[in-house]
Amino acid sequence: MQVDHPITIIFTLFIILLLMFFLVIPEYKTFMSLQTELSEQKAEFNAKYDYYAAIDKAHFELQGRQEEIVKIDAALPQNFDLGQIVYTLQKNARESGLIVKDLFLSRSSASNIATKDGAATMKDIVFSIDLLGNYKSLQGFIVSLEKSTRIFEVTSISFGSGAGQLSQSFSLQVKTHSY
């Protein structure tokens, strides 16, 4: 059979072009995108692997620091436990030789100590306390609050000495924190 070469050449070139445009190039593009996807997945795997390895390490280190964690839990409790705070304040006052005349929650608000993302997660709890007793007892009470496992901060103290009075009256504002 005699093949007409020039026509076959033109026809074949046309077929090659069609094959290139409709099969090879799309497949090549798929190949490139798959290669990118694969390298991305590998990078993601490596990053995730490293991340969870760091998490495991941090968790293990946390387990080894139970003593410190217990202290942090006590200093900055997870729960907004008003009963516990009132109990601690009354107990410390009694042990210092003071009588709690008035105790009320004057403010409970989101802390102005903002977190990294700008949102405050901690709450500031402020109590106003009126106490009866002497100066030494007041000092003892403030020191006992400052020594307490929970973080207490005395933000305001106000008192005066009345003539002929056996016990003085003290007004305090005490701030503590919780989540």
Next chain:
Amino acid sequence: MDFSAIFQSRVKKFWWTDVVFYFVISLLVATIICYLIFLAKNGLQKEEIKKETAALQTVGTEQQKEYEVEVIDYQNRIRDFSTLLKNHEFASNAFAFMQAQTMANVWFKQFNLDAKNRSVQLSGESDDMDAFSRQVNVFEKNKYVKSVGTLNSTLGESARVGFNIGLTLDQNVFGYLASLPATFETVVPVDQTQDQITPADGSGTPSGDQSGDQSGDQQASTNNGKLITSFHLLLDPEVIGVLNEADHSVVLNVPSGVDVKSLTPLIVISSGATVLPSSEVPQNFTSPVTYTVTAEDGSTQNYSVRVVVAPAPMTEKESSKSGLITLILIIVGIIALAVIFLFIWKKIRGQK
């Protein structure tokens, strides 16, 4: 227009038309081979992606996610706690300061402390105007008194001087001080560092029943007799196992290239218990290894320890290498096909 050249090319036989013809045929075959190669490569890559996706699922198990939540929670709490400690103020320091700075012939009747603004409002009496002016002078010269404001004094009926005075104290007065009275009396610079909440007396141990009880409970709950409390592989960097007490298993993710046939674990178990195979004895982790922990009372607990090797990441060099191999394969295919066609063509011409 002269179409004779085209006509001639159809009628006449030129030697180069055969060459072009076979070249074009080779090109066609090469194109088809290219397509097939890409098809095969894509298939392989899809397989690899599937494997990678499956490998991705093995990292970040439920337990690891729980750990993640716990770690992030504590990270936030530690950060908040550190901020609170940094900004913590000791109001009791103000008392010590005032006691140290008050002269013998001066009495205070009213005391108002605003720790936030670090201001102290005082009302009192002094023996005479001289004592009062000396007292003001003591405050003014003290490095911990930033300013003396709202000053007024009146001579009372008993010849004593009544006064009101407002002080703004330095921030350092409310900071942590190791030895409070001495600090204020000798007026030495204050170290602001606050490592722990410790009041003036320097006793760092927190008082109260809470922490004692909590640590006691913690100890009781972890001391269960036959537990693996930690499982490490002594590699560089060290690999820490993820313990799952629900199914008593330990999973360790090791980087690619680590020889799992001989890995030395460091095992921490409950006090009084023993473990077999022993800690720090090399083991072959190609398949899960069972460790048996025996409690003091003789009861045992088996732990299945599995080591997962991370797949080797494809480097840029490897990636370019695979591209080069593809190109070489294509070129070799084209040449081989061209040679085959040339050979067939010569054979046919020879027969004629």
